[in-house]
Amino acid sequence: MKLIINTVNLLIGGAFQRSVSFLNELKDFGRDQYHVFYNDNIAKQVDINSFPHNFKFYYFKYSPASLRYRRKIIREFYKIEEEVKPDVVFSFVGPCYWNAKSPHLVGFGVPHIVYDDYAYVKSYSLMTKLEMIYKKFWTKYEADYFVVQTEDVRQRLAERIGVDINKVFLVSNGIGKQYKDIQTFKRPASNVKRLLMISTYRPSKNFEIMKQVVPLLENDKYKYEFHITIKQEDYDQHFKGFEKVIINHGHVKASECPNLYLECDAMFLPSHLECFSASYPEAMKMERPILTSNLSFAHTVCGNAAIYFDNSNAKEIALNIKNLFSNEKIYLDLVNEGRNRLRIFDNSREQAEKYLEICGQIASS
Incomplete structure (x- = not known):
């Protein structure tokens, strides 16, 4: 089987980290012919020179997401596709703004499309709503098949864009290879409790709520810190004056994330929207309790x-944080529930195997 794997439009975030894990797993066991479209950010985390001879890499400086460069890049995509004649093109996450001529499998990662009934999405400005219509068009137009991470998203996507649900495949997210041999332990007792949020900055992540929560945690028996991982320019813009309680680690590599969990006491994710956040299974693996939004995407994953x-x-967020750390039973029960829940998710090797299995099904159909 010959595959084109397209990761050119991935720069940061969860999908980017999963694509890195996918390529690294594929290096260890993949026996097909792989033609990988990649960019500078992928190159920083994937050692392309270490891959065997059944991999060929094609570098692209820009993504078709850029209207300025789209036509030129798409021409090059088509040229390579014509030369390779792949059985399947797998664009890891869309929209990738390319309607491949070969059977095209695209990962879905635009939660606004499937959770359009959320109040947050309904409150979008006209310009943002127009942007979502544009992405919804490309989501349907560019793909022959889709792969999603939860059954909730699978059902919603088929309904929202009017595609046959049998063309929407499911591969659950889970922990990456970097967590495989990690030994977990509880952070030593301290009067400072640390809450970790591993995410890039986006309005949908709801980072700003931390600034409202911070003063409500004052005068408690514990002191509290929020630890985040956003670009320094975003931190300077949004958290000036909160440096002592909202601590930024900057962009971190996937390999650095396990140690961040070990240095913190709980995972905090107040997002308005997610398709799936790897932070959920990662926190379960690292035996850190989860505090998160009371929305269906979170319940689907965390139970x-x-x-x-x-x-x-x-106020409700602050109260829940205080309750977690004032009641050891609640803390331990959540850790145990997470340990059990983790079993339902695919690890990075299982994900890679399932992606290839899906490509095989498509190629033979």
């Missing part, structure tokens, strides 16, 4: 392994 809150209610 009973999380404390849920109204992510627009700072």
Whole structure:
């Protein structure tokens, strides 16, 4: 089987990290012919010179997401596709703004499309709504098949864009290779409790709620810190004056994330929207309790392994944080629930195997 694997449009975030894990797993066991479209960011985390001879890499400085460069890049995509004659093109996450001529499998990662019934999405400005219509068009137009990470998203996507649900495949997210041999342990007792949020900055992530929660945690028996991983320019813009309680680690590599969990006491994710956040299974693996938004995307992934809150209610969030650290039973019960819940997710090797299995099904159909 010959595959084109397209990662050119991935720069940062969860999908980017999963694509890195996918390529590294594929290097270890993949026996097909792989033609990989990649960019500078992928090159920083994937040693392309270490791959065997059944891999060929094609570098692209820009993504078709850029209207300025789209036509030129797409021409090059088509040229390579014509030369390779792949059985399947797998664009790891869309929209990739390319309607490949070969059977095209595209990973789905635009939660606004499937969760358009959320109040947050309904409150979008006209310009943002127009942008979402544009992405929805490309999501349907460019793909012959889709792969998603939860059954909830699978059902919603088929309904929202009117495609046959049998063309929407499911591969659950999970922990990456970097977590495989990690030994977990509880952070030593301290009067400072640390909450970790591993994410790039986007308005949908709801980072700003931290600034409302911080003063509500004052005068408690514990002191609290929020630890985040956003670009320094975003941190300077949004968190000036909060440096002592909202601590930024900057962009971190996937390999550095396990140690961040070990240095913190709980995972905090107040997002308005997610298709799937790897932070959920990662926190379960690292035996850190989860505090997150009381929304269906979170319940689908976490089940009973999380404390849920109204992510627009700072008082409710602060109360839940205090309750977690004042009750050892709640803390340990969440860790145990997470440990059990983790079994339902695919690890990075299982994900890679399932992606190839899906490509095989498509190639033979």
